[in-house]
Amino acid sequence: MTTPAQPLDLTFTAPIEKDGAFATFVTVPGSADVLGTRRAVKVTGTIDGHEFAATLMPSGEGPHWLPLRAALCKATGKSRAGEQVTVALRQRLS
Template sequence: MTALDYTFTAPLEKDGAFATFVTVPGSAELLGTRRAVKVSGTIDGHPFAATLMPSGEGPHWLPVKKALCKLIGKESAGEEVLFHLQERLS
């Protein structure tokens, strides 16, 4: 595991390969790769672990599970969510 301390706000998106996701700004530069990367952190203060998926265009997509959307009370595209990436998992 590698410690991360990256906080960003992004709107929920609903399109493409994942039911719900966000685009992680500056992720390729932050992580030093355009490949899939497992991370953990918080979404609106709730813990999560997920795999950041490469978009092919630079930034990664972070899939957000339906149960987590329901827990944070944000399920619609365009709703802003606060993320804090805390660890890069191996």
């Protein structure tokens, strides 16, 4: 059973983080409240204007993590910890 895509309107600016679990990621503030779950959620949106589709991963402590693929880091020109990116989540796919 497929869940229909639902619109999301969550835009935020956050620093890139690095950890052993994901090479590069951004913490999505307030995501558990906005999404209504602490489970993994598939989303689409933009980072610094570049479109992406990804799975938000639960951190176990509240907010989700948005893993940043190497291609997206290359497109934005940002991959170092501490660099700020603007994320706009537009659709929830799961």
